[in-house]
Structure formats: C-alpha cells, structure tokens
Amino acid sequence: MRHLFRPTGAAAMMLLLAAISGGCPPVDEYPGDSNHPRAPHNLFPEYTSENGQIATGVTPTEALEQPIAFPHDRHVQVLGMECEFCHSEARKSIHAGVPPTQTCWNCHQHVKKRLDQDAPSPEIARIAEFYEKGEPIPWKKVHDLPDYVHFEHKRHVKAGVDCTECHGQIALMGGERQEDGSVEGTMYRETTLQMGWCLGCHETHPSVNENYGENADLRRAELKDCWTCHK
Amino acid sequence: MAGLNRRDFLKALGIGSSASVMAACRLDDNRYYTPIEQVLPYVVKPEQITPGTPTFFATSVGTGPNAHTVLARHRDGRVINVGANRRSPMAGIVPTDALFELQRHFSPDRYQAPAKKGGEATDWDAARSELVAGIKAAKSGGKKVAWLGPYASGSIVKLLDDVTDGNAVYWEPLGYEADALAAEKVFGKRVLPGYDLAKAKYIVSFGADFLSGWGGWELANQYAKAKDPNEGGFVARFALVSPYQDQTGANADDWYQCKPGAQAQVALAVAKLVAAKKGYNGPAARLVAAGDPAAAAAASGLGEGDIDAIAAQIVSRDSVVLPGGASGATTAATELAMACFLINVVSGMAGKTFGLGTAYTGPVHSYGDVKALIDAMNAGSIGALLLGDVNPAYALPADSGFAEAVGKVPFVASFSSHPDETNALANVILPVADVFEDWGDEEVHAGLRLLRQPAQSPMYGALSLGDVLLAAARDAGLQAAAAAPVEGEVEGEATEAPAEGEEAAPAVAGPIGFTPATFREYVKAVWKAEYSGANFDQWFSERLADGFMHHDTAIGAAPISAGAPALAGTAAIEGEGEYFLHAYPHPFRKDGRFANQPWAQETPDPMTGMVWDSWVCVNPKTAERMGWSRNDLLELKTAAGSIQVGVEFYPGVREDVLAVAFGQGHAANGRYANGVGANVVSLLSAKADSFGALAWQQAKVAFNKVGTAELVTTIGSDTDQMRMMAPIADADTLAKVGDAESAHPGEMTGIHHLPLDARLHERGAVDFYGMTDHPTYRWGMTVDINACTGCGACSVACYAENNLPVVGKAKVRDGREMGWIRVNRYWGYDEAKPGLPVENRFLPMMCQQCAHAPCESVCPVLATYHTIDGLNAMVYNRCVGTRYCANNCPYIARRFNYHSYVWPEPFNLQLNPDVVTRTMGVMEKCTFCVQRLRSTKSAYRDQGIDRVPDEALEQITACAEACPTDAISFGNLVDPESGVTKHTKSGRAYQVFAELNTMSAVTYLAKASYHRAEDPHHGGGHGEEHGEAGGEHHEPEAHGDAHGGEHAEPAPKAEGAHHEEPAHGADH
Known part of the structure; x- marks a missing residue:
C-alpha cells in the first residue's frame, strides 16, 4: 500500500468501499454452459498471476531471493563487461534478454572460482548444475511491468537512454549468500516503474530533442499517447 | 473529501477495492503488490529465436488439394498465429482452416500420450512396439497392411504406399471423389482439373462451395479478381445452379433453383447447347449428345429459357463451370462433374480457365475404394489397419458397415492426435505430431510444391507420423517396393518442360526405401532425387525459407480420353414425400473435423448467424404453408434415421428442400463438439453413384414438429432496414454482355x-x-x-x-x-x-x-x-x-x-x-x-x-x-x-x-x-x-x-x- 498512495482524504473513500464489498462473493455457476470457464465472479477480483488476471501494482523494492547470488558489481566493475554482453537482445527486441545459461557457461566452464577467493565458488557450481540438468535458472523478476503495458527495450536503448536511467546503479549491486542460505543484495529496484515516472521522461527526456529535432514536439505528443505503452 | 481531484478519487477507488478483497479473502499481507513472476531464460538459445520478437516459419496447412502455404508466427517457443505467405505464387491469405488447425493444435482435448483401446494411456515405446507387432503379425499371416486417411500428397504418400504395398486409401467425406472419377472417365486420369477463375467473365457453379475452401482457397482469391471493378475491370457474373444457396452460393448474381437430383441433367443440356452454339465438333460432342434441354427443364423445374440463357452466357464470354462439390453429389455426382468438365471443353475454355496442366495429381479415392477396403476387412484379408486423421465412423452412413468391418481386423492403429468416434475402434492410438510440428510436403500441381516444417517443438513429446512409420517399417522388416505405384501421376504433357525437370522424374520411393532415419531426411531425399542442380542443401534451405518451389505452369489443355463414356444424365432422388433433404458442408466445421474448435462453433454461421448448433434452413414460404415459426423443433426422418433440429427461415433454399449442415452432433470428439447439434449423416444411407462416388444428396425427408428449439443467432435483421448500410x-x-472491356470506365453508379x-x-x-x-x-x-x-x-x-x-x-x-x-x-x-x-x-x-x-x-x-x-x-x-x-x-x-x-x-x-x-x-x-x-x-x-x-x-x-x-x-x-x-x-x-x-x-x-x-x-x-x-x-x-x-x-x-x-x- 505504501508504494501506491499516501494517506489523504481519499482514505475515507477507500474505507467506504471496503465496507460495501464485504466478503468474497459466491462463484457463479453458469448453468448449461460449463464448457466455457470463467473466473469466479468476484466483483473485486484478486490480482494474482495464477488466475489469469491482469497483474498490477509494483514489485517490492527490497532485493528478492534469487536462485544464484549473481554479483553484477564484479562482472561490471571488476571485469568491465558491458550490459549488452549478456543482455544481448536489448537493442534487438522488446526484451533485453536474460542470458541463456549457455552464455554463463561459456565463461564459467573455465572460471570456477571468484577472483578474490581460492576455493571454487558454490554459486558458480550452481550454474553447472542447472546447465547439466538442462533446466532454466528460475530468476525472479525484479523489474516487472504490468501485463497491460507494452515496453520495448530496443526503442529506449536506440534512443540513447542509458540502462541505469531505469534500472539504477546495477553496477554497484553485489550479491552474497548468507549463512542461512538466503541471498542478499543481488539486485533490487531503484525506480518506481509507475506511469507517472515513465511519463516524466516521455515529456522531458533530452534524447527526444536530439533524435527528432524539429519534429520533437510531434514525437513527444506520440510518446504521451496512452496506446504508445498500454495494450 | 474537499480537494480530492479526479485522479485521487480513481486511485482511491482502485486501492480501496483491492484492499477490501485482500481483507475479505483473508490474505494476511495487507500490501498490494504484483505477484513475483519468474523469468526463465533458455538454457541454450536457438539461433533463430529472439525472445520477444516473432519468428516466421513458412509452412503449409491443409493437406492434398486443400494445401495452402502460410507463415506460422512463432513467439517464445510456440506458434501463436498464422499469417499470409506473400512471397508465394499462391494467394497471400490465411485460410480459416489454418486458424482452426491452430486452435486444434492447442486443444485441451488433444491426446497427451498414446493410448490403448478403452483409453488407457501408455507410452510411445509401448505403442510403437505394438504397432510393429501388429504389422509383423499381419505380414506373417499373409495379410495386408492398409491405410485409410485423408487426402495427402508428396513424400508421405510415397512412404505410406511403401508401408502398405499400395493398399493406401486417401478419402475424405464431402471430398473430391466425383471430380476425380469424372476426370478419370473423361480425360483418362484420376486428377482434379485446375481452374483459373480470374480470367472468367461468367462463372457457373453447380453447388461447389469454392468460396469456403472447395478446390483450395486460391479459387476464392481468383473469384474476387474476376469480380473486381476497381481498375476499370469487368465484373464477372456468377450463376448458381443448385437448390440451396450456401455461403458461396449467396454471392451468386443469378440463382437457378434446380430441383435436387437434376443438376447433372441440366449440366448435360447446357453442354449440348453450348456445343451447338459454338459449333463444336470435337471428341466431346459424342459424349454430350444425350443432352435434352426440354427434359432437363422438366426435371429441374427451371425454364428451358433459363438453360438456354446459361448456355448463351457461357458462349458469349470467357466462362468457367465448376461442378457440384458435396452439394451436387447426388446419385449422378460423377456425371455432373463430367458434364461440367465437358462444358468447359466444348466452350473452348480448356487451356484458358480450365485445364489439366495445373491439375492436382495426388491420390483421390472414392467411396467405392473405401467400400472395397470395407469388403476386404470383412473378408479377413486385412491384417492391420492404419487410420490417419479421418473420421469415417462419424462421417460415413451407418449402413456402410465401417465400424463392424473394423471390428474384424486383428490390429487397428489410429494416428489421430485428437479424440474422435473412429479412434474408439482402434487397438492403439498414436497421437502423432500435427501440421505445425511436423515435416512434410505437398504437391499442389505440377509446377507448385509446398514444404511443411515444424514451427514449434511437438507438444507432449508427440512423434512425427513419418518417423514412426519409418521406424516401424524397419523394425517389422518391411521391404519397399522397387517402384512404388504412382497414383494418377501426370507426365506433364500439357505443360512446358520444367526448368529443372522435377516432375518428369519417376517415382523415387524405391531407392529411398525406409533407410532415412527421420521423415525430415526422407522428405529431403525425395526432393534431392528430383533435383538436378548443384548444392542441394543450400537450394533446399532456400525452398524451406520460401515454403514452396514453383515454376510457371500453363493451365494446360484437357484432351478427351478415347474411351470416355457418353453421358446419360438422368438421375432423380427417389423416396416418399415431396421434400428433399439437402446436406451441405459447413464453411467452418466442414465435414465435422473442426467441430471441437471453439472458434468454429462461436464464429457466427455466415448465412444465419447461428452459433453452437444445427438448424434446418426452411424457405419462409414453406414455413408459412406448414405453419412453422422460427425456432420450432423439427424431427427430420428418412429411412436411415432421424434427427431433431430447429427451424431457421432462409430465403436461399428451394421451397421443396430442407437444408441441414454437416459437421455437428459428435459423440466422442471433445468437450466443445460433443452433443452440440445433430449429425445429418444419420439421415443418409451409403448410396453411391454408378461410378462409386458417395451420394450426399440422396434422400427425401419426412418431418414433424416436436417442440421448440433454442437456436441462437447473432444476425438481428435480414435487411439493412433501408439505412444504406450496404447499398x-x-x-x-x-x-x-458483349461489351468490350475497355469500354468500362471503372466507376460505378448508383451510390447517392x-x-x-x-x-x-x-x-x-x-x-x-x-x-x-x-x-x-x-x-x-x-x-x-x-x-x-x-x-x-x-x-x-x-x-x-x-x-x-x-x-x-x-x-x-x-x-x-x-x-x-x-x-x-x-x-x-x-x-x-x-x-x-x-x-x-x-x-x-x-x-x-x-x-x-x-x-x-x-x-x-x-x-x-x-x-x-x-x-x-x-x-x-x-x-x-x-x-x-x-x-x-x-x-x-x-x-x-x-x-x-x-x-x-x-x-x-x-x-x-x-x-x-x-x-x-x-x-x-x-x-x-x-x-x-x-x-x-x-x-x-x-x-x-x-x-x-x-x-x-x-x-x-x-x-x-x-x-x-x-x-x-x-x-x-x-x-x-x-x-x-x-x-x-x-x-x-x-x-x-x-x-x-x-x-x-x-x-x-x-x-x-x-x-x-x-x-x-x-x-x-x-x-x-x-x-x-x-x-x-x-x-x-x-x-x-x-x-x-x-x-x-x-x-x-x-x-x-x-x-x-x-x-x-x-x-x-
């Protein structure tokens, strides 16, 4: 709740609605046409990914526990790798592309330990484990837009928007597995990814002027159109 | 609430509602957040795939004469849509069949594993060993292995003919059997002649539904070209000779309400008149000599003037005559097709709008061939029956004896990936990969071949039909015939010599045998054997990218075979009563194959707007006479059986005809088809014409009103209520008629x-x-x-x-x-x-x-x-x-x-x-x-x-x-x-x-x-x-x-x- 709105006079409205809605309404039976499934007839449906509803809201800002304690900082700062070395679709597609395990394995079949340690890294061993099983690494999404938003990485990257403008200082984000097995600090979200935040750039970002010159105003008008991003 | 602007109000609305749900549903977490989703990268990313960006695979859907090239849109591991392949010489369109195939591909009723009789799931290894054992047992007992499947062409036919020693029957309900038999009689070859509607100024159809897929979707595209006035063109005139206007017939400019059963007589009379008007003296003159306009007029209910008018139009312009399809398949079905072919010949249109150069030459079997197979099963000479994706237990009239005959075959395997009535008869079901998951090729005509390639990996680990057959043939120790029988292969005499000499090559199944490890290799081997250029692999991958191989082919002549029989042209539908039953293929559900696809059920019927049902089309005048109203439930009865359907008023049907669509009334086809509507086949008996083509139009029908139906239509009005919605x-x-094309300015009048x-x-x-x-x-x-x-x-x-x-x-x-x-x-x-x-x-x-x-x-x-x-x-x-x-x-x-x-x-x-x-x-x-x-x-x-x-x-x-x-x-x-x-x-x-x-x-x-x-x-x-x-x-x-x-x-x-x-x- 704290992510979406601050208590204002609107809270009264909220409480009123909460009172009206009451408990979960019963599931409608739809006699005679059970072939055509529908979600339970909730007037206020529950938003989860499991029931096929539109996901909305925002992801938490704290770091999620990831299957591998992947340290962006060591790859970027110590090794000097570019983002697009691994996220190779960022310029080509709507997704930046979380690298296939093969990409990790290309290097880590040779690099088995951290530069600052002598023992083989258990985290790198996990890559081998996933790779050999042929299973994808089940990363958790940190930067997750709602399903009704159409976002193209390639448009933003090609326009000259820097990765950090949306993703924050990922180069500084590390990742250490704690003694209890949990992972801390792998990666977290620094920006809100909410519509107002998107529109802020769509209205003022200098790249529009640079790229469109005298047509910049027209492009800005397009960029503010709902159907530029909403689908 | 003061100072609450609109945006805050809406925000509060959204938050309030979700919060209340969370509380009401006893979710402890009082926060409102997006569920944490996973992002699963590839382990090894395929080179062709870019996540988030579609990849298009040129492939073909439909089989045999209905094959069409399309682009399968692949996105993140699955086919999500089908698009038009505009590179190809075929029309760049998406047949509805392709979309129904797409939904079928993802059907929840699709088999997820092989099954034994009774539905018990088994695994692929067990099912395959059962198949090998079945084939081996048949062979060792000196019995035959037979295949019964839908129309097919290209490599799979060679393979199937090899596996079954030529005992393969390719048959589909409501198919092209009459046309193939007619071509065999008239032209000496069992082919489906090619048409070019785009060049015609006058198009006559005796019932063929060529605007909903009959003869391939290419015809619909050609029809629109013939009708196109945009570029100062000449608007072709389309005449329908049929008792019923289906969606195709509803486009007709002239409707000749021919009495059911008399179509062949009318066609023959027209042929004779055209020959006379043209002064035609060739070999076909003898064949149409029995044409009798007066008798045809009497039998058909048309005026003699009507028949003469059709002939006059045919003579005066470039024309094309299309046969009857299933709607014209009476007990003179083959004669009707023969007469139609002959009209095109005597009118001089062979080589222009009609010809054998672009004929479909793949195997097209008739009900006579199916009947021979049924007889062989009854006689005990079939040791193993392999069933393709065809559903005769549903689509054949019960008295054909198909189900009983199958019961006498020791081993029956079905290769259908979806449940249907026929599968229940099989000992083992091997749900093979479907059209979006498999390799293959199709021969549309001598100058056009299509390739099929997987557009996604098979669901549920399904195996390719070709792979299974190749392995089974090897395991069972089958020997491929030295030279496989080639059904109806044209030597291409009517076409110019192709650049690379492809179709002049002899059948190549012999040398290929069963050696290729996979069907993909098999298809490549077939193509390689016919390829004479260098660097085959590169050439083949280019063809794969295109989806086809094409060289210009003339529509070709249509020489009359010396032994062609003269037409008698008399047939009538016998039976009691004065009302005829007209059973027509549904534009979406066809013979019932797409009945379990929700899109095919819910998209409103083009003519009536009906969804999820069967209905009987009744002329409003008939209804008035009988005192029926819309939605009355009628019981229709023939000697073969009865069905109950609701009444729909339908001006496009003769007053003495009751029309019902095929394709509904399934018993075991899945959750969407079962119990929906009624199966009109249960009113039919297994009657064939004298050449062996099944007569789908064969019965008179009795009826009585038994109650009220619950028909649902989306069409609210039969007219635009004079609101100029479609002027x-x-x-x-x-x-x-007779005007020079150049005289037409291309501007239409009448729009105010x-x-x-x-x-x-x-x-x-x-x-x-x-x-x-x-x-x-x-x-x-x-x-x-x-x-x-x-x-x-x-x-x-x-x-x-x-x-x-x-x-x-x-x-x-x-x-x-x-x-x-x-x-x-x-x-x-x-x-x-x-x-x-x-x-x-x-x-x-x-x-x-x-x-x-x-x-x-x-x-x-x-x-x-x-x-x-x-x-x-x-x-x-x-x-x-x-x-x-x-x-x-x-x-x-x-x-x-x-x-x-x-x-x-x-x-x-x-x-x-x-x-x-x-x-x-x-x-x-x-x-x-x-x-x-x-x-x-x-x-x-x-x-x-x-x-x-x-x-x-x-x-x-x-x-x-x-x-x-x-x-x-x-x-x-x-x-x-x-x-x-x-x-x-x-x-x-x-x-x-x-x-x-x-x-x-x-x-x-x-x-x-x-x-x-x-x-x-x-x-x-x-x-x-x-x-x-x-x-x-x-x-x-x-x-x-x-x-x-x-x-x-x-x-x-x-x-x-x-x-x-x-x-x-x-x-x-």
Whole structure:
C-alpha cells in the first residue's frame, strides 16, 4: 500500500468501499454452459498471476531471493563487461534478454572460482548444475511491468537512454549468500516503474530533442499517447 | 473529501477495492503488490529465436488439394498465429482452416500420450512396439497392411504406399471423389482439373462451395479478381445452379433453383447447347449428345429459357463451370462433374480457365475404394489397419458397415492426435505430431510444391507420423517396393518442360526405401532425387525459407480420353414425400473435423448467424404453408434415421428442400463438439453413384414438429432496414454482355451518398467539433463489399490475434458475444422476382474508429479517446465499465466483458503476448490491431524510417491479412498516395451512417449488382431532384434506399440536404 498512495482524504473513500464489498462473493455457476470457464465472479477480483488476471501494482523494492547470488558489481566493475554482453537482445527486441545459461557457461566452464577467493565458488557450481540438468535458472523478476503495458527495450536503448536511467546503479549491486542460505543484495529496484515516472521522461527526456529535432514536439505528443505503452 | 481531484478519487477507488478483497479473502499481507513472476531464460538459445520478437516459419496447412502455404508466427517457443505467405505464387491469405488447425493444435482435448483401446494411456515405446507387432503379425499371416486417411500428397504418400504395398486409401467425406472419377472417365486420369477463375467473365457453379475452401482457397482469391471493378475491370457474373444457396452460393448474381437430383441433367443440356452454339465438333460432342434441354427443364423445374440463357452466357464470354462439390453429389455426382468438365471443353475454355496442366495429381479415392477396403476387412484379408486423421465412423452412413468391418481386423492403429468416434475402434492410438510440428510436403500441381516444417517443438513429446512409420517399417522388416505405384501421376504433357525437370522424374520411393532415419531426411531425399542442380542443401534451405518451389505452369489443355463414356444424365432422388433433404458442408466445421474448435462453433454461421448448433434452413414460404415459426423443433426422418433440429427461415433454399449442415452432433470428439447439434449423416444411407462416388444428396425427408428449439443467432435483421448500410452499385452499366472491356470506365453508379465528411470538407464547412489533427497518420480501412464473400475469415483471424474469449451459446443468446468483427448478412432480391435472393450482401462491421466518436464523449473516465494516429483508443485498465460508450455506439461495435474469461490450458499458450487479456467489467473493441501497427512502426524506426510505407500497411491487420478475397485494405488516410485514400475516392465509396457525422475511418465500397434498374444518376452529390420526395416514403428517417428502385428517395436529414446542394453545384 505504501508504494501506491499516501494517506489523504481519499482514505475515507477507500474505507467506504471496503465496507460495501464485504466478503468474497459466491462463484457463479453458469448453468448449461460449463464448457466455457470463467473466473469466479468476484466483483473485486484478486490480482494474482495464477488466475489469469491482469497483474498490477509494483514489485517490492527490497532485493528478492534469487536462485544464484549473481554479483553484477564484479562482472561490471571488476571485469568491465558491458550490459549488452549478456543482455544481448536489448537493442534487438522488446526484451533485453536474460542470458541463456549457455552464455554463463561459456565463461564459467573455465572460471570456477571468484577472483578474490581460492576455493571454487558454490554459486558458480550452481550454474553447472542447472546447465547439466538442462533446466532454466528460475530468476525472479525484479523489474516487472504490468501485463497491460507494452515496453520495448530496443526503442529506449536506440534512443540513447542509458540502462541505469531505469534500472539504477546495477553496477554497484553485489550479491552474497548468507549463512542461512538466503541471498542478499543481488539486485533490487531503484525506480518506481509507475506511469507517472515513465511519463516524466516521455515529456522531458533530452534524447527526444536530439533524435527528432524539429519534429520533437510531434514525437513527444506520440510518446504521451496512452496506446504508445498500454495494450 | 474537499480537494480530492479526479485522479485521487480513481486511485482511491482502485486501492480501496483491492484492499477490501485482500481483507475479505483473508490474505494476511495487507500490501498490494504484483505477484513475483519468474523469468526463465533458455538454457541454450536457438539461433533463430529472439525472445520477444516473432519468428516466421513458412509452412503449409491443409493437406492434398486443400494445401495452402502460410507463415506460422512463432513467439517464445510456440506458434501463436498464422499469417499470409506473400512471397508465394499462391494467394497471400490465411485460410480459416489454418486458424482452426491452430486452435486444434492447442486443444485441451488433444491426446497427451498414446493410448490403448478403452483409453488407457501408455507410452510411445509401448505403442510403437505394438504397432510393429501388429504389422509383423499381419505380414506373417499373409495379410495386408492398409491405410485409410485423408487426402495427402508428396513424400508421405510415397512412404505410406511403401508401408502398405499400395493398399493406401486417401478419402475424405464431402471430398473430391466425383471430380476425380469424372476426370478419370473423361480425360483418362484420376486428377482434379485446375481452374483459373480470374480470367472468367461468367462463372457457373453447380453447388461447389469454392468460396469456403472447395478446390483450395486460391479459387476464392481468383473469384474476387474476376469480380473486381476497381481498375476499370469487368465484373464477372456468377450463376448458381443448385437448390440451396450456401455461403458461396449467396454471392451468386443469378440463382437457378434446380430441383435436387437434376443438376447433372441440366449440366448435360447446357453442354449440348453450348456445343451447338459454338459449333463444336470435337471428341466431346459424342459424349454430350444425350443432352435434352426440354427434359432437363422438366426435371429441374427451371425454364428451358433459363438453360438456354446459361448456355448463351457461357458462349458469349470467357466462362468457367465448376461442378457440384458435396452439394451436387447426388446419385449422378460423377456425371455432373463430367458434364461440367465437358462444358468447359466444348466452350473452348480448356487451356484458358480450365485445364489439366495445373491439375492436382495426388491420390483421390472414392467411396467405392473405401467400400472395397470395407469388403476386404470383412473378408479377413486385412491384417492391420492404419487410420490417419479421418473420421469415417462419424462421417460415413451407418449402413456402410465401417465400424463392424473394423471390428474384424486383428490390429487397428489410429494416428489421430485428437479424440474422435473412429479412434474408439482402434487397438492403439498414436497421437502423432500435427501440421505445425511436423515435416512434410505437398504437391499442389505440377509446377507448385509446398514444404511443411515444424514451427514449434511437438507438444507432449508427440512423434512425427513419418518417423514412426519409418521406424516401424524397419523394425517389422518391411521391404519397399522397387517402384512404388504412382497414383494418377501426370507426365506433364500439357505443360512446358520444367526448368529443372522435377516432375518428369519417376517415382523415387524405391531407392529411398525406409533407410532415412527421420521423415525430415526422407522428405529431403525425395526432393534431392528430383533435383538436378548443384548444392542441394543450400537450394533446399532456400525452398524451406520460401515454403514452396514453383515454376510457371500453363493451365494446360484437357484432351478427351478415347474411351470416355457418353453421358446419360438422368438421375432423380427417389423416396416418399415431396421434400428433399439437402446436406451441405459447413464453411467452418466442414465435414465435422473442426467441430471441437471453439472458434468454429462461436464464429457466427455466415448465412444465419447461428452459433453452437444445427438448424434446418426452411424457405419462409414453406414455413408459412406448414405453419412453422422460427425456432420450432423439427424431427427430420428418412429411412436411415432421424434427427431433431430447429427451424431457421432462409430465403436461399428451394421451397421443396430442407437444408441441414454437416459437421455437428459428435459423440466422442471433445468437450466443445460433443452433443452440440445433430449429425445429418444419420439421415443418409451409403448410396453411391454408378461410378462409386458417395451420394450426399440422396434422400427425401419426412418431418414433424416436436417442440421448440433454442437456436441462437447473432444476425438481428435480414435487411439493412433501408439505412444504406450496404447499398448497391449498378454493375450492368459497367459490364454488359458483349461489351468490350475497355469500354468500362471503372466507376460505378448508383451510390447517392458520398462520405459526408468529404462533402463537408469540399465546401469548407465548419464542424461543431472540428476535425482532429492527424499530423503523421490517420489509420483507415476500406472494405470492398463487392469482394466480400462472407466467409468469416476476418472474424476468426480476429479471435486468434486479439485474445478474444469464447463465451458459449448461452452468453451469445444474452448478447454477450465477444467477436470484434461481425459480418452482417443482408438478403437482397431482384425486383422482377421477389423471393429470389440474388443481391445478397455481406457487411463486415467492426469499430469504425470515428474521428467524432460518439463513444468518446460519454466516457466518464476518459478510457476511450482519439489518438494522434486517428484511432479510437480503448485503455482497458482505465475502464470502469459504465457501458455508456457501447450504448452510444451506432455501429454496435463494442463488447463488454461480463466475466473474466479463462482459457483452459493449453489454449493459453496461443494467446498473443502483445495483447492483454481483458477482465470482467472492461469494455473492449476492435483496435485496428494497434499492436501490429506499433511493432511495425518500431521495426521501421529500427531502419531509420520514420513513416511506414504503404505496402507494409495494406494488409497489416489480422482481418486484412486473412481475407481470402483481399476485400479489406488498410493504410494511412493522411497519405494521398496510399491505397486506402485512393479507395475512398472511388465512385463506390460510402460510409455507414455518414449522416451521423461520425467521420469514421472505415470506408466501404459498394457491391456491384446486375439487378439494378438502369440508374440515371452518376457518382454522388445529386440529391436536388429527390430532395423533397420523402413524403412518399414510409420511413422518413431513412436515407436513400438503393434497393427500393423507384427513386423515391426520402428527404435527407436537415444537414444532409443542407450540405448536398453546394456539393451538387461543385460536381457539375
């Protein structure tokens, strides 16, 4: 709740609605046409990914526990790798592309330990484990837009928007597995990814002027159109 | 609440509701957040795939004569849609069959593993060993292995013929057996002759449904070309000789209501008349000598003058005659096809619109061949029966004895990937990979071959039919014949020698045998054996990328075989009573193969708007005589059985005919088909004509009313209520018989109303709202009513592209269907012959993307608004569901989600990731496929091009891409050179409800009809002389009535009259 709105006079409205809605309404039976499934007839449906509803809201800002304690900082700062070395679709597609395990394995079949340690890294061993099983690494999404938003990485990257403008200082984000097995600090979200935040750039970002010159105003008008991003 | 602005109010609304749900559902976490989703990368990314970007695989859908090349749209591991393959020489369209195949591919009823008899699941290894054991046992017992499957061509036929030693029967219900048998008799080869409708000025059909897939979807495209008046063309005239107008027949300019059973006699009489008029003395003259116009007229109920008129038209112009299809398959089915072929020969059209050079030469077996197989099964000479994806237990009349005969075969294997009535008879079911998962090839004709390649990895680990057969043949120790029998292979005498000598090569199955490890290798080996150039691998991969191999092939001559039998041309449907049963193939469900696809059930029937049901089409006069009303439940009875169906009034059927569609009434075909409607086959008995073609039209029918049916239709009106929604342009001024083509200016007359916005702009009128500024694009669409045949491909394609939910019969009855395009059907009549619908029109109606949209001004939350590109946008997550917009839409284009519909797995895999699924309480409507516009604009920006060129836009929407007749065009109305802008300036252009000043972005082009009285008015902008005539009209509100005919045009509404006068002055 704290992510979406601050208590204002609107809270009264909220409480009123909460009172009206009451408990979960019963599931409608739809006699005679059970072939055509529908979600339970909730007037206020529950938003989860499991029931096929539109996901909305925002992801938490704290770091999620990831299957591998992947340290962006060591790859970027110590090794000097570019983002697009691994996220190779960022310029080509709507997704930046979380690298296939093969990409990790290309290097880590040779690099088995951290530069600052002598023992083989258990985290790198996990890559081998996933790779050999042929299973994808089940990363958790940190930067997750709602399903009704159409976002193209390639448009933003090609326009000259820097990765950090949306993703924050990922180069500084590390990742250490704690003694209890949990992972801390792998990666977290620094920006809100909410519509107002998107529109802020769509209205003022200098790249529009640079790229469109005298047509910049027209492009800005397009960029503010709902159907530029909403689908 | 003071200071609470609108935005905060809405925010509070959203938060409040979700919070209350969380609390009510006892979720502990009081926070409101997006569930944490996973992102699963590839382990090893395939080179062709870019996550988030579609990859297109050229492949082919449909088999045998119905094969068509398409592009399968692959996205993130699965096929999500089917697109047009515009590189190919075939029409760049999406057959509805391809879309139904796509939904079938993801059907929740699809077998997930092989099964034994009784349905017990087993694994592939066990099923395959059972298959090998079955084949081995048959062979060691000296018995035959037989195949019964659908039409097929190319490599799989060679393989199947090898596996079965030539005991393979390729047969489909409602298929082409009569045509193949007729060609065998007349031309000496069992082929399906090629047609070129585009070159014809007069098209006669004896019932073939060539506008819904008969003879391949290519024919529908050619038909539209023949009918196209856009480029100053000659509008071909289409005559139907049949007792029933199906969706194809409803497009006819002339309808000759032939009595069932007399089609062959009429065709033969026409052939004789044509031969006489042409002075034809060739070898076919002897064959048609028995033609007797007087007897044919008596038997058919047509006048002798009608038969003479058909012959006269055929003689006077380039013509083509199409046979009867299943609708003409009486007990003289083969004779009808022979007579039709002979008309084309004696009229001199062989080599122009008709010929064997582009004939389909794959195996086409008849019911006679199936019957021989049934007899062999009964005699015990079949040791193993392999069943392809064909359903004879459902589609064959019960007295064919198919089911009993199968019971006598020791081993029966079915290779169908979906449950059906026939599978229940099999010992083992091997659900092989389907058309989107397998390799293969098709031979459309001598100069055109299609390739099929997997567009995704098989679901549930299904194996390829070819792979299974190759392995089984090796394991069972089968020996391939040295030279496989080649069914109906043409030596290509009528065609020029092909560049690379492909089809001159002999059958190559012998040397290939069963050695290739996979069917992919097998297909390659077949192609390699016929390839003479260098670097085969590269050539083959180029062909794979294209999806086809093509060299120009002439339509070829049609030489009459020396032994061709003369036609007798007499047959009648016997039986008690005076009413005939007419059973016709349904444009969507065909012979029932797509009955379990929800899209095929929920897309309204093109002619009646019916969903999820069977019905009987009854002429209104018959109904009046019998005292029936719509929705009465009739029991239809023949000697073979009975069914119960509801009555639908239908002017396009003879008064003594009751018409019922095939394809419903399944017992074991899956959750969507079972128990829906009735199977008309249960009224038929296994009667064949003297050549062995099954007679689908064979019975008279008795009936009695037994109750009330619950038919549900989406068509609200049989006419446009004189609101000029589908006006008529006069084709006769354009295309008179005998006129030189060059004499036609290409402009149609008879349209009295130009788009109102054009007239407003011409006179610089100031609009209350002002015209919205469209600096770059104004997306617009034109729909050519003259080309639209009502096939429904646009509607189905929209379901596939835009994640439209299927709601079921009960919800459609409540008016809650979700289709974004409906195709309105308007019956139209000749003034001289009331009751004879020959001027029918189909009007695809979708959101008109109005510039002055009535919906926008009533939305309280600005969820719908006009975009800078001229779209009427709908922002789903802003919509609060007041439904004011739908109430205010004059086009009824908006659809409301009364529920949150869910897609049973794995249907959800087909969902387009570029389109969100909508939830309960949200309004939705056609978006002009904004997701495609967005990604195309983005793709051009990638190349540094800011404005998308017209050719990339013309068929960008799913409906325009699918349309088999290219009736729908799309483009930028701001660009004066774009195709749509030019269309809007056509003399046929009009907008629906232009008088409401909605300034819609959809322009229609009026249908050209031969049934208008000569109209003195040209173009638009007249009106002065009719301006005050409204008093005579009984509907003063209505606008000009194109089909009233007496020019008693009502007074235009105030602003119409006001605007018209200056426009008139400007025109002259």
